[in-house]
Amino acid sequence: MLENIRLSFQGIWSHKMRSFLTMLGIIIGIASIISIVSTIKGTNEQIKENLIGAGNNNVKIQLYQGEGTYWMDGGLPNGVYQLSDEQKQEILDLDTVENASFYQERTYADGIAYGSTNLEGGNVLGIDQNYLSTCGYQIYRGRSFIDSDFEEIRKVVLLDDTAAQAMFQEEDPLGKVIEMRNEPFTVVGIVKKSDSFQPVIQSMEDYNTYNQESYATVFLPNVCWPVIYQFDEPENAVVMAKTTEDMSSVGKNAAEIMNRSITNTTDSLSYKAEDLLEKAKSLQDLSQSTNSQLIWIASISLLVGGIGVMNIMLVSVTERTSEIGLKKAIGARKRRILAQFLTEAAVLTSIGGLIGVGAGIVMAQVISRMSKTPVAISVPSIILSVAFSMIIGIVFGLLPSVKAANLNPIDALRRE
Amino acid sequence: MILQMNGICKDYLQGKMTVPVLRDIDFSMEEGEYVAIMGPSGSGKTTLMNIVGCLDQATSGTFFLDGEDIGKCSDNRMSDIRLKKIGFVFQNFQLLPRQSALDNVALPLCYAGIAKKERHERAAEALERVGLGDRMDFKPNQLSGGQKQRVAIARAMVNHPKILLADEPTGALDSKSGEQVMELFESLHREGVSILMITHDAGIASFAERIVEIRDGRLKNREVETE
Numbered sequence A: 001m002l003e004n005i006r007l008s009f010q011g012i013w014s015h016k017m018r019s020f021l022t023m024l025g026i027i028i029g030i031a032s033i034i035s036i037v038s039t040i041k042g043t044n045e046q047i048k049e050n051l052i053g054a055g056n057n058n059v060k061i062q063l064y065q066g067e068g069t070y071w072m073d074g075g076l077p078n079g080v081y082q083l084s085d086e087q088k089q090e091i092l093d094l095d096t097v098e099n100a101s102f103y104q105e106r107t108y109a110d111g112i113a114y115g116s117t118n119l120e121g122g123n124v125l126g127i128d129q130n131y132l133s134t135c136g137y138q139i140y141r142g143r144s145f146i147d148s149d150f151e152e153i154r155k156v157v158l159l160d161d162t163a164a165q166a167m168f169q170e171e172d173p174l175g176k177v178i179e180m181r182n183e184p185f186t187v188v189g190i191v192k193k194s195d196s197f198q199p200v201i202q203s204m205e206d207y208n209t210y211n212q213e214s215y216a217t218v219f220l221p222n223v224c225w226p227v228i229y230q231f232d233e234p235e236n237a238v239v240m241a242k243t244t245e246d247m248s249s250v251g252k253n254a255a256e257i258m259n260r261s262i263t264n265t266t267d268s269l270s271y272k273a274e275d276l277l278e279k280a281k282s283l284q285d286l287s288q289s290t291n292s293q294l295i296w297i298a299s300i301s302l303l304v305g306g307i308g309v310m311n312i313m314l315v316s317v318t319e320r321t322s323e324i325g326l327k328k329a330i331g332a333r334k335r336r337i338l339a340q341f342l343t344e345a346a347v348l349t350s351i352g353g354l355i356g357v358g359a360g361i362v363m364a365q366v367i368s369r370m371s372k373t374p375v376a377i378s379v380p381s382i383i384l385s386v387a388f389s390m391i392i393g394i395v396f397g398l399l400p401s402v403k404a405a406n407l408n409p410i411d412a413l414r415r416e
Numbered sequence B: 001m002i003l004q005m006n007g008i009c010k011d012y013l014q015g016k017m018t019v020p021v022l023r024d025i026d027f028s029m030e031e032g033e034y035v036a037i038m039g040p041s042g043s044g045k046t047t048l049m050n051i052v053g054c055l056d057q058a059t060s061g062t063f064f065l066d067g068e069d070i071g072k073c074s075d076n077r078m079s080d081i082r083l084k085k086i087g088f089v090f091q092n093f094q095l096l097p098r099q100s101a102l103d104n105v106a107l108p109l110c111y112a113g114i115a116k117k118e119r120h121e122r123a124a125e126a127l128e129r130v131g132l133g134d135r136m137d138f139k140p141n142q143l144s145g146g147q148k149q150r151v152a153i154a155r156a157m158v159n160h161p162k163i164l165l166a167d168e169p170t171g172a173l174d175s176k177s178g179e180q181v182m183e184l185f186e187s188l189h190r191e192g193v194s195i196l197m198i199t200h201d202a203g204i205a206s207f208a209e210r211i212v213e214i215r216d217g218r219l220k221n222r223e224v225e226t227e
């Protein structure tokens, strides 16, 4: 085997020009795969950055205990004080902040029903007057909350379209009374996320990624919160940054301001902005599928390269007819001839693959310089490419190798 | 008896016609015998040699080589017989052009699964034997015709075959190189190697113990004994 590999290198080296031209197909194929994968990976990362900021550049700041978010049901923990209007104003006064809102939240809220229809697993938000505009909700039907709702502590709710659909189906929800933990609330409006952010949905996976936050949501004025829940629950904040680039710093600064109302130092309680990287990661997974599709497309160019290899190998077999005949005459079994030619094809395409990887990395860097997009070299795709080119050699070398192994030594020797 | 042929026929398909090349050949050789086959061009000498060399199967008839019925052998078995029991010498040498003399001679040892070190030792020994100890690293195109043929003989002998088959071994050589090859054959013969040699040169044939004539695919009834 080692002997075969050595001989293959010898053979390839003695036909430098031809071997290189043969490898060219593989080199180009692998190089384009590597550069496509790298630039796609890079561009995807940029798209993700855009996506995070898309819509409203919203940063959510929540109370954390250790690594997880604090469970609101527990009420305000010791040493954590209610956020004040001054703090909100301070956040609003930051240069990079467009809008900010404090709100209370229950996820998987129970006891919400219209007649006999329960709303399962919905969210309830107790919001201030900034919330809807900060998060990019628009009034779809009816009206929004007005000052007097807050002043008179009116028991009114807004539903998002998901919640409205879930509870009312065909019926008109406006003016209807729903029950929230046995308290009657009147539906005054229906809201919808504005359409500025419309992700392209190509697969079920995409759908889930983009819709993970669109649970059915019921909004009520924050002043009504104690009517159905309790006084003194911690609040979250959602802040709209002026630009996507500002989101991280806005999150940090807002959390800092909010953390002033925490004096408890023993229970590792703190306000933190949601981890944008975490969010990016889920989107990264999503881009994986698009990514692998493109690899398949690029692989077609390898197919062309493989056919080139087969062609040259067939020529090589014809050229070396007398060598093959001689080897068989002095006692080489078929299998040995087969192995020799298969090794040669595999070595040839593997070298092509390696050169292709190098060229691909260079190409990716050049593209990156020119289009100012980041590239990310992916190691698995490099390993895969080289392995794949070796397999191409074996697959496309098979026909010529079988032809060589089956050569009749008499005919082969008869030729001069 | 190193080889024994009875009623060997060989037909070739020429388009739709079958052309008989060998007709009803009875031929045998004792172990250690040195035989020359003579005949005009196209008489079937090489065809006969291919059958004896297990490169080809006869159309009909029986052929035993070293006691083994070759007609019943598989392709792999024929390869192994060629490797272990037969040494070939061709008119046009058939050396691998890119390999050194040593590597050319070592090639059959490689197929026999012999380790690299021993391979080199034995190949070197075989080259010494044919008087080319000082040319081991030469490529074929750096050697003269006579030297190339001696490398080919070293390669044929390196696996210690039972029988040496030579198809016009001096056909491409000048008379002096031809004589050197004949001397080598003589000494191999003295060591007990069976030799079957094809030639159409009566002078070369006279080195053999026995001359057989072939004409139109038939061996001449009377085998001409020399001395």
Ligand SMILES: Nc1ncnc2c1ncn2[C@@H]1O[C@H](COP(=O)(O)OP(=O)(O)O)[C@@H](O)[C@H]1O
Binding pocket: B012, B013, B014, B019, B021, B039, B040, B041, B042, B043, B044, B045, B046, B047, B048
């Ligand atoms: N593969 C083949 N197909 C058809 N005819 C062949 C083939 N090989 C040899 N022959 C014919 O067989 C005859 C004998 O050939 P060969 O044994 O090479 O003769 P020699 O070696 O005595 O010159 C020739 O007429 C040749 O044309």
Ligand SMILES: [Mg+2]
Binding pocket: B045, B046, B047
């Ligand atoms: Mg001939």
